[in-house]
Amino acid sequence: MGESLLLEPSLAQTLAVSAAKTSKLSLSTSTQRSLAAWIKDNIRKKECCFYVNSDSKGICKCGYQRIHHVDDSIKPENYLGETWDRHRHVHEVPTDAYGDIWFGGLGQKIGRYVRVSSDTSPDLLYQLLTEQWKLPPPNLLISVTGGAKNFYMKPHLTALFRRGLIKVAQTTGAWIITGGTHAGVMKHVGQAVREYVLSSGSMEGQIVAIGVATWGAIHNRRPLVHHEGRFPAHYSLDMQSQGHLSCLDNNHSHFLLVDDGTHGCYGVEIELRSRLERLISQQPLGNRGRTRGNGFHISFELHTKPDQHLVALVIRSRLPGNTTALVLIQVYLSLSSPLPLPANRSSESVGMERWERQLELAVAWNRVDIAKTDIFTEDSQWKSSDLHQAMFSALLGHKPQFVQLLLENGVCLREFLGDQTTLCDLYTQLPTSCFFLRRLRKNIITLNMFVRFLQSRDCTSAALAASKILKKLAEEGAEEEDEAEEMRELAKHYETHAIGVFNECHCCDEERAQRLLIRISSSWGQTTCLRLALEADDKSFVAHSGVQALLTQIWCGELAADNPLWRVLLCMLFFPLIYTGFLGFSFLLLFSVVLMIDFQTTPSWREGLLYVWLISLVCEEVRQVRHIADMYINDMWNILDFLSILLFIIGLAFRLTTRLFYAGKVILCIDFIIFCLRLMAIFIISKTLGPKIIIVRRMMLDMFFFMFLLSIWVVAYGVAKQGILIHNEDRLDWIVRGVIYEPYLIIFGNMPSNIDNALFDIKACSVNGTESQKPKCPILNEDKMPAFPEWLTIILLCVYLLFANILLLNLLIAIFNYTFQEVQDNTDTIWKFQRYELIKEYHSRPAAPPPLILLSHIFLFIRRIVLQRPPNSYRAFSES
Template structure:
């Protein structure tokens, strides 16, 4: 017992998180009252109404003790002299056991339970499951029966069984129905469900495991009984004292406890369970939109023979058209020579009129392999309209492989999406986030299928757009650094796809490949490949030799300097025209001259030697900006301490700023202060009371008119400050600059081509005439666009031919 309580920290954390999530499953007070009222009106239980002693003293023929009978059943006048009969001497009354059930412990979620009569209508139970307990209708019903006794199964077979069962249930949105007790195969099913719950990251797609057990055979059922319901009922798993009874499995999510009025009898639930499974299998498929026909039902029957170490797993699949496929899998659990688990699949044709239903089954189970080999064969002929239902289910079920398969086998998107009803259903049933963006966020590499959707015209644009979206998500939407890095890698993957496609085009026809870059894509908001590449900062794509010859203009960062320089020039010129602000205008024009000079650096981009250096300077300025935050901490810390030690009550703001920030900053560059050392102190260089505005205030003086501060302390502070600020931090800045320089230097050719392209496309879009003759060109363009309303001829789309 002690060893079982020793959990690894990671496992304990997982269990705690799971417990926190599943605690949300408890019902609200209003929902509890509504559920209790519905159950009282519709659900019944059975109890004995004629007490007859059996062979055991004090035990009735029904199996219950005398104290568990009401007074009217002890000596009923109507049944005197009769032999006890379970059909005649058991009557129905409103049930008294329902609500939530909690098994305790970490990672245990709250389930639902109800005690029902064995004669309850299956329609009523299905209504309870779907409407009151809010379970989504299943696409698949998996019924696991047999194997009620504990048996040994090899670990690899146990793992194979659990993994396969959960994969089918989770993929298809299935219900798993078992006997619900903590024994045999039902225990394995429950443990499989538990492993999935602990490993899943959200409550979406949780496995529904419904236990249909006999009420009279359940051990420790007294805590479940309450006339007003238990929310929750605390059920303890006590297998040591259960005797011939059975405990409920703590990993099932819902329990239907079938009661026929007897105690200690097994198998009471079989008839009601069969009727319920038959009803569920006849319901339309759930959660997949517009589907027709019946659902699907698989029954697992597990039988064990201890003397032969044999397990037989019978899978009955009720397929459309009342066709039954029977697959028998025998696994010899021999300790010496275990056999592998064979798999067989029936491939008998059920007629051409049933192929559509077979396809719906394959989509529901997400079995693309079966659809490729058995459904979309060379002999089959499909119309686009025949595949619309499967296409609808695949889109809502987020099955990109099936969508691709259906498109390859004849689905016409124009015809499929031409129906307004289909479009409305898709928009209303899709999640709030777009499928494409949601899959991008999950970093699914198979999303190049989205590129194939537009492969006739826009595959390059789609790849570049995906690269841009992923980089933006990595900057803003990633919760962890690992996730952001995966998004950046996937963005490079899409950029590589775009380069590969363009390279093939460029090798075949250079001229048409260049026209492809500037062709307007209607699928991506009337943009072009080059615009997408620049917005996504795909330097490798832009650095392609074929892209470098393209003529196109997109604004860059240098335009910001242009706008700022022109704005300051206008302001400075306006100030110079007035007498009052004449000098202020001169100052503004001087600053504007600095900006104009910086703008001249853009012309160096054309040089392969100087061009990358401009990028290095820009990145170093960004590095220095963040470095200044770290440096400012030391400057302010030393400045405040020095000012407080030397000067007493300085109230002049300009001299406070000088002492706290300006002087400590100059110390970094070697301008040593003279007021911290008595040997260099000059009382004539300062103002004793701070009355002279042109002199700093003197330090605190003693009777001899000498500084009274502790000289040794100020010198130590200066040495420590110089050690960290002048040596440590400045060398850190040099290392940062060196890393930036090396990073850019390794990609000199790519960066130069990228910058060269931006310069070419900028000057290409400008009028040819120089200032001031450029005004004539602007007047011509104004007349052409506004007066004549002619579109620009910079970009021309390819003709339909």
């Protein structure tokens, strides 16, 4: 009883996996019809057409009894007087045994089977396997022969053999071909497949084990026969009564049952199996779209040595040039030891083609250690073209170690991808989940690092682009927070690589390193490193001293960086000496004068100048949108520009109408506030004020979310207070005042007077709420005094102040403190990044300040549109 209980978890796991496999492998009705029609048209069996009694039991020379022959074969007129011959007296008819085979108990559960003639074309069988049974073409063919009966291995050698066989089959996408019966080494192969299925727990990476057996030697084959196919056929292993026949192994996935019209004869399948294996080994590898020659075929012949009581393993490795390497090793050596390649470089007769095929074999087996030690030796000389086939296989198989090894040993990506068909083949052979973005999303990055980073001419741009993609995926495409965090860490990893490469360049040559930052990269959409860093929000890269030196040079222009402050202030007094205008203060001064002093029904000259100034601002914003439309809306300062211009246009439209004249002035006053806020952007250039503006910006975002919490308490207290004090107030403005405005003012110390009877004044309110300028009086008693429970309103006020004034406001202070400390700890990096954005914006602007910028716009229009001349120096930076 205790032993059975110990087996229950394993049994439950086996049943669960078996159920999953049954649902996975069972065919739909339409697929069954299609498969049955194809098999009827193409696959045939053999049966005896001349019954000749061989003994007293009524057994024919073919081995079948009399009842298993058709009537025409009992007394055939064509063969009278002839001696029975298996070649002449057996003919082909459409097969009657095919479909799905279901094994009772534990194991593979569902498999495919078909009864085929021994003369069937291997091409038809390969078509059946790949097109009808949907098996992916193999990268490796493992043929296991020998040891069909009385095969014995010690337990530890058996485990070693199973583990090694499945490891090879799983990592290379191999097909395993055996005799398919539940005996000898074939039973060991089936059990190895079963152990892998139980350990994996899924159908992904299913091991393909094909059994090629003799139909006439299979026990209990009657349930497999049906003219319309069996879906499924129920097959049971009856080892006790099988006699000299054999049962099918319940752990194989596919069966080809070879029929020559005889019964009880073994070895019928050998010739057809050999021809099929030869055909498969000549096919292209499964994970490649092309190949120059034959595929790989490894033949395992296992047998026992009677005189030594050891088990030997003969590996036949079919390599091109009709060379067959026979390597005899002892199974007690680990099957995960180095792959037995016949690497004898002293023989020059094998030629380069042989070594290329050995390299492809090492790639298929994913044995980079063998490639390093036995193939890429010191005396080996490889051309880039010789390694292209192996590179193709490594890329599609996602084997980054091999990709790195091939790149280190001479593969030139320019030559490898020079042929457009190569890149097309890569795209067509790769599934969607293997594309670059999908790999980044799954954090499978080693291959991309080697191909896109180590070998890229624009490796800095490549790393910054990867950082941008990963941050965007973390923001929008991550399904879980852990996955998003991994992507953000990976983005930092790429940014660190970019900084490292640029730092090396900057240490070698500062001038060339600065030119590298503004050089247009054709590999990444005609962009620059600086623009990629800006779009990726890579602050650490922008904060690098080499990047900042370039920004300082661009900001100062032709001025010396060490000019004293008085010279700079002197230049600001003369417009021709100013590189970038600072007349924003003049615009705000003019705007405020118009709003407070000179806002007439008929616009004055000051107001007209203000309109011209605004038109120049509109033209500048249009120019910015035209150059950086994809990034314009992502900048907060650009949003303020757009909002301020929009409000100004609306206010101007209202102002020019008589009825909405005052409403237009109100809108323009609000617009003035936005223009003042927009002016703060100029102070980002200051190392002292710049970080403070960033702090204010982040605190505003924190306060926005804090207001949600505060609004819950304000509304909760306001509704309760209003319902207790006032009965049926129907004036909306006074409802809003009582529910929201008054509770909000309480936070700042403005205590209401209507909750305290001592402060009640009936003259300050309207009893029935008929006076629009007075609030409605609280509920009154017969003495015209408030009737509400004063003690309750006081308690509610105390609780409200406790949470709103003490708890929530202190929470806001703590949030602000955290934000301040976070920015303060990274003040230098954040300021340098913001400085870059400001310098980029002002450098791209025309030199003249508004409103004289209109002249610059006219000049630019004539220069670029009419004369079609390119921009001036630093155009890459400006356009970024």
